[in-house]
Amino acid sequence: MNKLSPFHLAIPVDDVAKARKFYGEVLELEEGRSSEHWVDFNFYGHQLVIHYKPKDETKAHSNPVDGKDVPVPHFGVVLQWEQWEALAKRLKQKNVVFNIEPYIRFKGQPGEQGTMFFYDPCGNALEFKTFKDMSQIFAK
Secondary structure (H helix, E strand, C coil), X not given: CCCCCCCEEEXXXXXXXXXXXXXXXXXCXXXXXXXXXXEEEEECCEEEEEEECCCCCCCCEEEEECCEXXXXXXXXXXXXXXXXXXXXXXXXXXXXXXXXXXXXXXXXXXXXXXXXXXXXXXXXXXXXXXXXXXXXCCCC
């Protein structure tokens, strides 16, 4: 794959302190600039910003995939296989509650991938993925 340009993603959080702790201590992301209402994080080389927004009672949405309810919207990153396995292990050790436990899709087939879903403490859904063969990331 070509060198990727870093993306910038700003997400709403209804509790900056809780979200800051989650992204800093649970996901172990390096913190950048911040103010009382927002915090920048280095999200695997990308800029993730948590911004204060009062709680929204909008009903969550999901789509069925592999018989599981995949939350929409969600965001995350595609990691190398070993990084993904290490992250899954670390999150389990930190008692993160998974919406969809880490599992392998298309095992032994083209596009074999690992995936896991969980929520931050403010209700933002995250998916972390990996591919056995990274060249398959956009394969049809």
